[in-house]
Amino acid sequence: MKMRRYAVLLGLILVVGVVLSACGSGSSSGQGGSGDSFKTAMVTDTGGIDDKSFNQSAWEGLTKFGEDNDLKEKEGYDYLQSNSASDYAGNLNRLVQSNTDLIFGVGFKLAEDIGKVADQNKETHFAIIDSVVEKDNVASIVFEEQQGSFLAGVAAATKSDSGKIGFVGGEESELIKKFEAGYVAGAKSVNKDIEVDVQYAGSFGAPDKGKLIASNMYNSGVDVIYHSAGGTGNGVFAQAKDLKNNNPEGNYWVIGVDRDQYDEGQIGDNNVTLTSMLKAVDVAVARVAQDSKDGEFPGGEIVSFGLKDDGIGIAETNTEAYTDDIKSAVDEWKQKIIDGDVTAPGTADELKAYVDSL
Secondary structure, rough: OHHHHHHHHHHHHHHHHHHHHHHHHHHHHOOOOOOOHOOOEEEOOOOOOOOHHHHHHHHHOOOOOOOHHHOOOOHHHHHEEEOOOOOOHHHHHHHHOOOEEEEEEEEEHHHHHEEEEEHHOOOEEEEEEOOOOOOOEEEEEEEHHHHHHHHHHHHHHHHHOOOOHHHHHHHHHHHHHHHHHHHHHHHHHHHHOEEEEEEEEOOOOHHHHHHHHHHHHHOOOOOOEEEEHHHHHHHHHHHHHHHHHHHHOOOOOOEEEEOOOOHHHEEEOOOEEEEEOOOOOOHHHHHHHHHHOOOOOOOOOOOEOOOOOOOOEEEEOOOOOOOOHHHHHHHHHHHHHHHHOOOOOOOOOHHHHHHHHO
């Protein structure tokens, strides 16, 4: 009799456990959800959702995740635009208050606010792109930008007829210095004597400044410019296209960033986009969102993407400009990086040591 009573009691406990478990599923507490109960959103930096670069790529990834999971825009996935840095905290808190399960901060400039808001809302999941925030409820998504930029430098040096190439950065920072260092190293690997004109616009949202810098560079003999400048890079494309329109035989090449910017270089029958350094922000966003929805959110972890896992790459869309000799050179150096024979530098000190070793 005692054994039977224990069996019945155990059965009741199991039933109650199942009921409670069912009641707890699909909540918006930040611990993952199912079906339409899961909500995710992103806060842009000041570059805007249509910057044709970083923010746009992140939104494309979130949109794909939403569509793959039959979520409705504005309900299951959304974004809030930041017009200035003062908008970051407010936008993050608005999404918390709307019971968003997973909130992305797009860009390293949101790191400080992500950290503060995450501390105040430990049941909500956050993800920061291009920075590291050491919190249990924050996933840090980073990329090996110096690797892709190295390959961009190889392409630029192989393509250049003048022996002068350029780099246009947005705001000078540790992150953008990774792009610069990798690019210069790649170019010097092909031609140690190549001249690299490096300039910063001081903003990711100043296309007019980007256009002016590009004008000065092209006028000085630079024939390939790699930009890591967000919306400012649109000005680089605009200047290259203006010059190409006036002189169809001239060499005014642009290397895009973050996503394939081939379309941005189209001008009539010509295209000034040599290639683009591909940074799979869209893939990273979709993957982390799916993990969170599936209850496998990588909180407290650094999720890194590089050449080995196709998180970084080089576009080959412009087959007329991106010739076989460029592809061959890029593929050779890509394999060296993947095999560990070459380490792409990501800082000024690493760049100096690398160039000195050539």
